[in-house]
Amino acid sequence: MAGIATNPRAGESHADIPKHLTEPRVIRWILIGAALLFVGLIVVLPLITVLSQAFSKGWEAYLTALKEPDALAALRLTLLTAVIAVPLNSLFGLAAAWAITKFQFRGKNVLVTLIDLPFAVSPVISGLIYVLLFGAQGLLGPWLQEHNIHIIFATPGIVLATMFVTFPFVARELIPFMEAQGVEDEEAAVSLGARGWRVFRKVTLPNIKWGLLYGMILCNARAMGEFGAVSVVSGHIRGETNTLPLHIEILYNEYQFAAAFAVASLLMLLAVVTLIVKSVLESRMSGKRYSA
Amino acid sequence: MASKGNKDRVLPGFRLTLGFTVLYLSLIVLIPIAVLALRSGELSAAQWWNTVTTPRVMASYKLSLMTSLFAALANLLIGLLLAWVLVRYRFPGKKMIDGLIDLPFALPTAVAGIALTTIYAPNGWIGSLFQPLGLKIAYSPLGITIALIFIGLPFVVRTVQPVLQDLEADMEEAAVLLGAYRWRSFRKVILPELVPSLLTGFALAFARGIGEYGSVVFISGNMPMKTEITPLLIITKLEQYQYREAAAIAVVLLLISFVLLLLINFVQRWSNRRLHSV
Numbered sequence: 001m002a003g004i005a006t007n008p009r010a011g012e013s014h015a016d017i018p019k020h021l022t023e024p025r026v027i028r029w030i031l032i033g034a035a036l037l038f039v040g041l042i043v044v045l046p047l048i049t050v051l052s053q054a055f056s057k058g059w060e061a062y063l064t065a066l067k068e069p070d071a072l073a074a075l076r077l078t079l080l081t082a083v084i085a086v087p088l089n090s091l092f093g094l095a096a097a098w099a100i101t102k103f104q105f106r107g108k109n110v111l112v113t114l115i116d117l118p119f120a121v122s123p124v125i126s127g128l129i130y131v132l133l134f135g136a137q138g139l140l141g142p143w144l145q146e147h148n149i150h151i152i153f154a155t156p157g158i159v160l161a162t163m164f165v166t167f168p169f170v171a172r173e174l175i176p177f178m179e180a181q182g183v184e185d186e187e188a189a190v191s192l193g194a195r196g197w198r199v200f201r202k203v204t205l206p207n208i209k210w211g212l213l214y215g216m217i218l219c220n221a222r223a224m225g226e227f228g229a230v231s232v233v234s235g236h237i238r239g240e241t242n243t244l245p246l247h248i249e250i251l252y253n254e255y256q257f258a259a260a261f262a263v264a265s266l267l268m269l270l271a272v273v274t275l276i277v278k279s280v281l282e283s284r285m286s287g288k289r290y291s292a
Numbered sequence: 293m294a295s296k297g298n299k300d301r302v303l304p305g306f307r308l309t310l311g312f313t314v315l316y317l318s319l320i321v322l323i324p325i326a327v328l329a330l331r332s333g334e335l336s337a338a339q340w341w342n343t344v345t346t347p348r349v350m351a352s353y354k355l356s357l358m359t360s361l362f363a364a365l366a367n368l369l370i371g372l373l374l375a376w377v378l379v380r381y382r383f384p385g386k387k388m389i390d391g392l393i394d395l396p397f398a399l400p401t402a403v404a405g406i407a408l409t410t411i412y413a414p415n416g417w418i419g420s421l422f423q424p425l426g427l428k429i430a431y432s433p434l435g436i437t438i439a440l441i442f443i444g445l446p447f448v449v450r451t452v453q454p455v456l457q458d459l460e461a462d463m464e465e466a467a468v469l470l471g472a473y474r475w476r477s478f479r480k481v482i483l484p485e486l487v488p489s490l491l492t493g494f495a496l497a498f499a500r501g502i503g504e505y506g507s508v509v510f511i512s513g514n515m516p517m518k519t520e521i522t523p524l525l526i527i528t529k530l531e532q533y534q535y536r537e538a539a540a541i542a543v544v545l546l547l548i549s550f551v552l553l554l555l556i557n558f559v560q561r562w563s564n565r566r567l568h569s570v
Contacts, residue, residue, distance in 0.1 A: 023474055028381055035377040036389070038370050042442055043392050046399075046407035049417070053410060092316045099310040102303050111313070117321055120549045122503025123401075124523040125542045128530065129324035132331045137535050139327055163320055187302050196304040218397075225400025227506035232527060245402040245506070252406050252510065264403040271398035278398075279391050 050268050053261035065251075065259035066266070073239040074247035074263075077155065081230075081243060082223040085162045090216050093170025098200075101178040102186065112175065118167045126164045127232025130157055153235030158243065161229040166219045173215030174208060177285075181207055214281045221274040225267055328546075332539035343540045352522040353544070359433055359521075360501030363440030367497045368490060370441070371448025378449070379456045396445050401506025408439050409510040431513030436521065439507040444497030451493035452486055459485055488563030492556055499552040503545065 022028070055062055065071060096115060100108060118126065132138050134151040144151060151157045189203045205212075227245040234241045242250065244267055251260035335343060343349070377383075378390055396404065412419045412429040419429050429435050464481055505523040513519045520528075522545055529538035 022380065031373065031377050032381055032383050035374050038374065039389050039392055042370075042445055043395050045411060045417070046404060046442070047395075049407045049410050050403060053407075092313065095309040095316075096313040098305060099313050103301060103306050103310075105306075105310070111317075114317060114322070117325070120499065120503075120546075120553050121325075122505065122523050122526075122542075122545055122549070124505050124526050125328070125503070125546060128526060128538060128542055129328050131530065132535060132539060133324055133327045135535070137533065139330075160320070164324070167320060183303060190302050190304070199304065221398050225398075225403070227400060227402040227405075228523065231505075232530065245400050248402050248406065249510075257410070260406060264400075264406060267400045267403050271395060271400070271403075274398045275391050275394055278394070279387075 047268065050261055050264050053257060054265040057258040061258055062262045065262035070239045070242070071247060071263055074242045074244045077158070077242065078224050078244045081159050081162050082220055084159050085166055085223045086216055086220050089163060089166055089219055090170045090212065093174050093215060096171045097174035097178050100175055102183055115171050116168050118164055123165060123226065123228025124232055126229035127161045130160050130233055152233055153237065153241060155241070157233035158230050158241065161233045162223050162226050165226050165229050166223045169219035169222065170212065170215035173211055177211035178208060210281050210285050214278065214285065217274055217277050221270060224270055328539055328542060331536055332543045334536050335540055340540050343537045344544050348516055349525060349541060351517045352520050352525045355433060355519065356502050356522045359436040359440055360498050363437045363444055363501050364494050364498040366441050367444045367448050368494050370445065371493055372452060372490065374449045375452040375456055379453060393446050393449050396443050404442055404507040405439065405510035408442060408507065412438060412511065430511050431519065433519060435511040436508050436519065439511050440501040440504060443504055443507050444500055447497040447500065448490065448493030451489040455486055455489045488559055491559045495552050495556045499549050502548055
């Protein structure tokens with residue numbers, strides 16, 4: 001569902017609208033004022049709150065909260081999770097987009113719908129399904145215990161739940177992008193004698209690299225920030241199975257507000273950087289699309 | 293997925309990529325979801341029905357549906373306003389405002405949750421303004437609605453924005469020539485064109501709200517029967533090792549989401565047909 005946010009033409013300014021088709025100046029000002037008020041209240045105020053709370057006890061306390069061993073362990077686990085989940089889902093996105101946009105086959109629409117499925121599933125349910133599958137009372141639980149394999153309340157469960165919630169991101173960015181580019185370039189390369197992997201690497205990849213990066217950036221932001229799904233499978237073992245969002249929750253529930261917001265400011269930074277990169281990529285992609 | 297027309301395929305890699313796609317999709321998504329249905333099916337029909345209709349569970353559906361509905365309605369109005377202002381007007385800082393709209397998608401829900409709770413708690417920046425009036429925002433359904441307004445903000449803006457951009461000026465022009473006033477031409481000419489995208493954005497925000505957990509769990513207060521949303525109740529069941537009960541409630545929640553998605557598909561197909569018939 002989040003893919004709806006990715007309108008590469010957003011922010012493009014409309015040509016000047018003739019005077020008789022716009023509102024009187026006063027109404028325009030009121031509408032703009034109301035819009036700014038809403039954005040300030042809904043979006044900007046929480047950002048300011050995170051920063052002001054994070055530094056409420058000064059720089060020292062801020063840095064201490066970030067350098068604490070549990071915080072560092074949480075950061076490591078968050079990075080590890082993203083490093084596994086993002087490339088795998090990107091590989092999947094590439095394969096799915098290739099099959100769907102370069103070929104005709106029956107059941108294509110069903111496949112596209114199924115790829116979007118995780119967006120419709122509550123994060124809590126995304127975690128629950130893996131507990132039901134791999135947990136102690138789960139379907140494979142007894143077998144896993146016999147072989148001393150830990151998935152739930154351990155890193156593999158966290159990675160799996162993250163892969164589930166970030167599953168559609170790359171695919172759903174690439175599919176419309178590659179659809180728009182058609183198959184002519186690749187077919188020309190094949191007719192000139194290029195083969196499989198080479199066609200992809202030399203012809204397709206240069207065309208789609210920004211779209212691919214765009215999907216990966218969004219996928220990564222969600223992977224590092226996921227809370228609900230990871231919370232269900234993690235078991236909340238300090239220093240072991242806490243990701244950054246879970247670490248924030250624990251600090252907050254222990255009334256260590258300044259520390260909780262200090263760690264939260266890291267994730268906020270990630271969100272802001274993601275938005276900036278996203279808007280840079282959008283202008284690149286729309287430029288390319290129109291010049292083509 | 294086999295099909296005819298293989299000889300038309302000039303490009304390589306069909307079997308490999310489709311095979312990998314279907315395999316990966318099955319392992320990560322389809323099989324785990326099937327297991328959910330399987331586990332909830334371990335209950336007899338009567339047990340299942342009792343589990344998903346106890347007063348506490350019913351109260352959670354009601355709360356989740358009502359707060360999501362009100363938040364989606366608020367987002368409908370705010371989203372239309374924002375899309376309108378961003379497409380039609382010029383003002384300083386417009387590009388930044390446009391980028392900020394996506395923040396709720398990029399900001400981890402736990403961060404949003406603790407920030408909103410801090411703002412709207414009785415001693416918070418906004419909460420303390422309403423405290424003397426006897427209005428409690430955090431730890432009440434109102435607080436949940438505010439968190440869901442935050443989470444759902446981008447949906448309506450991003451569905452309406454492109455439609456508004458592509459709207460032909462000709463039609464408005466004609467309306468003006470026919471003597472329609474500005475407000476009238478908005479209502480009679482522009483608004484009908486926006487209805488499908490408004491509905492889609494509304495339904496997306498609504499569906500997202502029903503499943504949302506991270507941003508809500510801090511601000512809701514989590515009182516059974518009063519401020520306990522359905523996703524939280526699933527976690528509570530799980531923590532009590534009532535796996536089958538958790539699965540049964542999850543199935544109900546999933547069904548609600550799927551119905552909403554079907555609705556969105558229906559709206560989109562209806563609006564496509566309308567466009568092509570013109």
